[in-house]
Structures are given as structure tokens and as C-alpha cells.
Amino acid sequence: MNIREITEDVFYVGVNDRTTDRFENLWPLPYGVSYNSYIVKGSEKIALIDTVEIGTIRDYIRAIESQIGDAQIDYLVINHMEPDHSGGIPSILEHYPMAKLVGNRQTISMVKGYYHIEDDRFIEVGDGAELNLGNKNLKFYLTPMVHWPETMMTYVEEDCILFTGDALGTFGALNGGVIDTEMNTDWYWDEMYRYYSNIVGKYGRFVQKALAKVSGLDIKYVCSTHGPIWHENIGKALDIYNRLSQYESEPGVTIIYGSMYGNTAEVAEEIGRQLAARGVKNIKIHNASKSNMSYMISDAFRYEGLIVGSPTYSMQIFPPVEQFLIAMSTREIKNKVFATFSSFTWASAASGKMKEYAEKMKLDIVDSLDMKQSATQFTFEDAARLAENVVAVLTKR
Ligand SMILES: Cc1cc2nc3c(=O)[nH]c(=O)nc-3n(C[C@H](O)[C@H](O)[C@H](O)COP(=O)(O)O)c2cc1C
Ligand SMILES: [Fe+2]
Ligand SMILES: [Fe+2]
Known part of the structure; x- marks a missing residue:
């Protein structure tokens, strides 16, 4: 043969x-x-x-x-x-x-x-x-x-x-x-x-x-x-x-986050647990400083939900997370159930900057949370609410 x-x-x-x-x-x-x-x-x-x-x-x-x-x-x-x-x-x-x-x-x-x-x-x-x-x-x-x-x-x-x-x-x-x-x-x-x-x-x-x-x-x-x-x-x-x-995706949520000292990462992990507790089975969490961009883009295309988290870094989005958002807007990503989480120590900026990207991508922000310094009981309540709101929109679609 x-x-x-x-x-x-x-x-x-x-x-x-x-x-x-x-x-x-x-x-x-x-x-x-x-x-x-x-x-x-x-x-x-x-x-x-x-x-x-x-x-x-x-x-x-x-x-x-x-x-x-x-x-x-x-x-x-x-x-x-x-x-x-x-x-x-x-x-x-x-x-x-x-x-x-x-x-x-x-x-x-x-x-x-x-x-x-x-x-x-x-x-x-x-x-x-x-x-x-x-x-x-x-x-x-x-x-x-x-x-x-x-x-x-x-x-x-x-x-x-x-x-x-x-x-x-x-x-x-x-x-x-x-x-x-x-x-x-x-x-x-x-x-x-x-x-x-x-x-x-x-x-x-x-x-x-x-x-x-x-x-x-x-x-x-x-x-x-x-x-x-x-x-x-x-x-x-x-x-x-x-x-x-057609930017149609599968059930599931991709979480992309950056974190210098682990505080924003803690929120990412909590959101992951809260989504899983509400029955979301396909959850992919990427640390943007470590995961390769190629796999983050692929998962973001693949799954319906996209949650992005970033610390404030010199009044900007943490650079590896911003790189990801640039990659998303370049690809004119559509139809995502989108939410953000962010952190700061003295003057919040990442949250507002991520909102600008959402506007550019024409994605509504379903929910967002902005944490000062480190997580408290209120941060975890915010994370649970954010997961709840994301799942509510996902199940309505
Ligand atoms: C180089 C650098 C720049 C920072 N710039 C800001 C800033 O402009 N505004 C602010 O509120 N916090 C700033 N921070 C503090 C971080 O936002 C804070 O450490 C972070 O939100 C905590 O989350 P993490 O533990 O996930 O890194 C900066 C931190 C570093 C290391
Ligand atoms: Fe080719
Ligand atoms: Fe080609």
C-alpha cells in the first residue's frame, strides 16, 4: 500500500x-x-x-x-x-x-x-x-x-x-x-x-x-x-x-489571572471553587505569567464564560494579563459571558482599564469585584456573587 x-x-x-x-x-x-x-x-x-x-x-x-x-x-x-x-x-x-x-x-x-x-x-x-x-x-x-x-x-x-x-x-x-x-x-x-x-x-x-x-x-x-x-x-x-x-462556544469557563504576591490568585481559585459548586464542570484557570498565550487563547475561544483578573500595576493592568486582553480584542472575540476581578493597594486602576477592554470588545461585564490589598470575608462573598451571576447568565443562554 x-x-x-x-x-x-x-x-x-x-x-x-x-x-x-x-x-x-x-x-x-x-x-x-x-x-x-x-x-x-x-x-x-x-x-x-x-x-x-x-x-x-x-x-x-x-x-x-x-x-x-x-x-x-x-x-x-x-x-x-x-x-x-x-x-x-x-x-x-x-x-x-x-x-x-x-x-x-x-x-x-x-x-x-x-x-x-x-x-x-x-x-x-x-x-x-x-x-x-x-x-x-x-x-x-x-x-x-x-x-x-x-x-x-x-x-x-x-x-x-x-x-x-x-x-x-x-x-x-x-x-x-x-x-x-x-x-x-x-x-x-x-x-x-x-x-x-x-x-x-x-x-x-x-x-x-x-x-x-x-x-x-x-x-x-x-x-x-x-x-x-x-x-x-x-x-x-x-x-x-x-x-x-461564528464565535460559538462550549459549556465552561476560562479564568485568566495575573498575580505578583498571590492575593489576586487567591480570588481566582475561590471563583473557580464557586463556579464548580454551581455545577460548572469545564473550568480552566490560567496564571497569565506562566501559561502560554496560545493555550489561554484556545480555551477562551472554546468556552462560553471568560473571567479575567488583574492586580493594579503602576496604574495599569498587570502586563501579562493585558497581553491576553490585547490578543482577545485583536481576534474580535464575541459572545462571551464576561466578568472581571482586580486588586490594588493604594489607587485602583486595573478594574477601570479592564472595563475599557470590555467596551472595545463589545462585551458586557456581567459582574466585577475590586479587592483592596488582600482577601477578606467580603471578598469571598463578592467572589460567590460573581460566580452566581456568571452561572445565571450562562444557564439563560
Ligand atoms: C511594581 C508594582 C506596581 C504597583 N502599582 C500599583 C498601583 O499603581 N496602584 C495600586 O493601588 N497598587 C499598585 N501595586 C500594588 C499591587 O496592586 C498589589 O500588590 C496587588 O494588587 C496585590 O495582588 P497580588 O498579590 O495578586 O499581586 C503595585 C505593585 C507593584 C509590585
Ligand atoms: Fe499555514
Ligand atoms: Fe497561513
């Missing part, structure tokens, strides 16, 4: 990256990441769909040659031009001197800007354009801002395959198998939440537009640029992307 064969004459030629610590130099990769690329071999022409990150070229060329030997590549289709997929373009053009680059107007201008490639190597395609490979046909759908302005998807009707770019992708390298039917996919789903919320999160409405655009197609294989090929799990992957891109 050729584990790289998806359907007849369509092959996986992507590579795994298990050495990069952080994707975009930001987001941790505990299980690595794959850069997916595919060969579509028609009776007349051979097309390559996307390339890989520049550090993995050697494995990449070997993967291509393992599938097509010394045959030539006629077309390199660029669905997404971000360097994690376009880094291989110069090597491919050199290795396959007859290959033409296929992309839309924006792609071509970006590729020129990055790689300084001559005009005669490009073929420009627009929305709905087709490219014939003999017994297979490629059709292009422009899907801007999933996740850059030039992104598009490519459909092969003969095989019911949609090449989706970053959409429906996930962190996590491939461990042997490439199609979901060949592996246990359990651990990829958390990585999908993290991938979506960290990377694509800001572009929810564009994801919705893209999903609507391809919804009429008969799709049996979803081939994205990262992670497994979805075949039996297309519905599940679509459902996660569909919900996250």
Missing part, C-alpha cells in the same frame, strides 16, 4: 517539522506541524498544490520524486502564499524548469515581491477558473482572508477533493498515516482549536464566507495545508471551524 496515495493519481507529498519550537515564532508546537503539499497527476499534465517551509526542502523533493520519479511538474498551484507554504517555490522552479506558477492576481504580486520571479512563469487565474490536466480538472475558488488576502481553494471534481489551504488545518505533525481513516485522530482536535484560535481566529467572517462558497460541492476529501486529510471526519472538522468562526 502506498500510504501517500489519497485517491488514484493524487498523492500527499508534504513534510513534517518536528524541530521548530514555535510556529510564526510565537505558538508552541509540542507535537510538531506538517506542511502539506499534494500532487495531482492527470493523463496529460501534473500539478503540484502548494509547497512547504524552506527548512524542509530536502525531504520535500524526495517525497515528490518518490511519487512521480523523474517526471516533470507542469503547474504549481499556490492556494496560499504565506512562507510556511511558499518557501519551497524557488527550489521547485529550479528543479522543474518547465513548471508554471498558478495563482490569482494577489498571489502573483506577493510571490514576485518575495521571490523575484520572472513574469513568464506565471499563469493568472480568477474565481471559478479551471485548469485541465487531461482526465482531471482543477477548479479555483477565491477565499480571501482565510488566512491572507490571496488565499484560494482548489477543487478536483473527478476525485471529490477540495484543497483548502489553511482552512480546516491543525497543528500536529503526521505520524505515518496521512488520511484520518489511517490513524487515531483523538489528539488532533485540541490542536485544531489551538490552530484556529491562534492563527485564523481574527478572520471568522471570512471563514464563514469561504465555507458558504464551497458548501455546494461534493467533497469526499479535505486536503488542508496542515495536519491530517479529512475523509471520515469532514463533518466534525467542518463543525469545529463553523462554530469557532
Whole structure:
């Protein structure tokens, strides 16, 4: 069995990256990441769909040659031009001197800007354009801002395959198998939440537009640029992307706090206990100074409730907590049941500053508490009331 064969004459030629610590130099990769690329071999022409990150070229060329030997590549289709997929373009053009680059107007201008490639190597395609490979046909759908302005998807009707770019992708390298039917996919789903919320999160409405655009197609294989090929799990992957891109969340509460000397932390723990006492089962508490931003963003996207706590720090929000709030407002987070807690010693400021973020994010603050110096019986009563109010709104929704 050729584990790289998806359907007849369509092959996986992507590579795994298990050495990069952080994707975009930001987001941790505990299980690595794959850069997916595919060969579509028609009776007349051979097309390559996307390339890989520049550090993995050697494995990449070997993967291509393992599938097509010394045959030539006629077309390199660029669905997404971000360097994690376009880094291989110069090597491919050199290795396959007859290959033409296929992309839309924006792609071509970006590729020129990055790689300084001559005009005669490009073929420009627009929305709905087709490219014939003999017994297979490629059709292009422009899907801007999933996740850059030039992104598009490519459909092969003969095989019911949609090449989706970053959409429906996930962190996590491939461990042997490439199609979901060949592996246990359990651990990829958390990585999908993290991938979506960290990377694509800001572009929810564009994801919705893209999903609507391809919804009429008969799709049996979803081939994205990262992670497994979805075949039996297309519905599940679509459902996660569909919900996250509408900022729909699951039952549960994320608590993000900062604390220098443990007083604000004590309130965070008490709020957690008070929520649990009221039946909330999914509670994730993160110390913003220790937890990685990637996981805090992922949990905040995932769960309905979001409670943020901060000490006052030189009349500001404690910096790691503010970083988190910036990440939330950048991603235009919506639909959260939001509450805040804060502390100060001589002049309260964190509370008011968090209110400004709430206004920016257009989130109502269900309840808030502001503690002077350290917790008293009144602070615990406030924490219980805050939990009660959050749970009341959660159950009403
Ligand atoms: C560097 C620094 C700056 C601070 N700035 C303020 C301030 O501007 N206003 C204030 O009321 N308290 C200020 N504080 C006191 C903290 O807000 C107080 O220690 C904190 O709220 C207690 O919570 P914690 O134990 O969770 O850190 C400051 C503390 C430090 C260490
Ligand atoms: Fe991307
Ligand atoms: Fe990507």
C-alpha cells in the first residue's frame, strides 16, 4: 500500500517539522506541524498544490520524486502564499524548469515581491477558473482572508477533493498515516482549536464566507495545508471551524489571572471553587505569567464564560494579563459571558482599564469585584456573587 496515495493519481507529498519550537515564532508546537503539499497527476499534465517551509526542502523533493520519479511538474498551484507554504517555490522552479506558477492576481504580486520571479512563469487565474490536466480538472475558488488576502481553494471534481489551504488545518505533525481513516485522530482536535484560535481566529467572517462558497460541492476529501486529510471526519472538522468562526462556544469557563504576591490568585481559585459548586464542570484557570498565550487563547475561544483578573500595576493592568486582553480584542472575540476581578493597594486602576477592554470588545461585564490589598470575608462573598451571576447568565443562554 502506498500510504501517500489519497485517491488514484493524487498523492500527499508534504513534510513534517518536528524541530521548530514555535510556529510564526510565537505558538508552541509540542507535537510538531506538517506542511502539506499534494500532487495531482492527470493523463496529460501534473500539478503540484502548494509547497512547504524552506527548512524542509530536502525531504520535500524526495517525497515528490518518490511519487512521480523523474517526471516533470507542469503547474504549481499556490492556494496560499504565506512562507510556511511558499518557501519551497524557488527550489521547485529550479528543479522543474518547465513548471508554471498558478495563482490569482494577489498571489502573483506577493510571490514576485518575495521571490523575484520572472513574469513568464506565471499563469493568472480568477474565481471559478479551471485548469485541465487531461482526465482531471482543477477548479479555483477565491477565499480571501482565510488566512491572507490571496488565499484560494482548489477543487478536483473527478476525485471529490477540495484543497483548502489553511482552512480546516491543525497543528500536529503526521505520524505515518496521512488520511484520518489511517490513524487515531483523538489528539488532533485540541490542536485544531489551538490552530484556529491562534492563527485564523481574527478572520471568522471570512471563514464563514469561504465555507458558504464551497458548501455546494461534493467533497469526499479535505486536503488542508496542515495536519491530517479529512475523509471520515469532514463533518466534525467542518463543525469545529463553523462554530469557532461564528464565535460559538462550549459549556465552561476560562479564568485568566495575573498575580505578583498571590492575593489576586487567591480570588481566582475561590471563583473557580464557586463556579464548580454551581455545577460548572469545564473550568480552566490560567496564571497569565506562566501559561502560554496560545493555550489561554484556545480555551477562551472554546468556552462560553471568560473571567479575567488583574492586580493594579503602576496604574495599569498587570502586563501579562493585558497581553491576553490585547490578543482577545485583536481576534474580535464575541459572545462571551464576561466578568472581571482586580486588586490594588493604594489607587485602583486595573478594574477601570479592564472595563475599557470590555467596551472595545463589545462585551458586557456581567459582574466585577475590586479587592483592596488582600482577601477578606467580603471578598469571598463578592467572589460567590460573581460566580452566581456568571452561572445565571450562562444557564439563560
Ligand atoms: C511594581 C508594582 C506596581 C504597583 N502599582 C500599583 C498601583 O499603581 N496602584 C495600586 O493601588 N497598587 C499598585 N501595586 C500594588 C499591587 O496592586 C498589589 O500588590 C496587588 O494588587 C496585590 O495582588 P497580588 O498579590 O495578586 O499581586 C503595585 C505593585 C507593584 C509590585
Ligand atoms: Fe497561513
Ligand atoms: Fe499555514
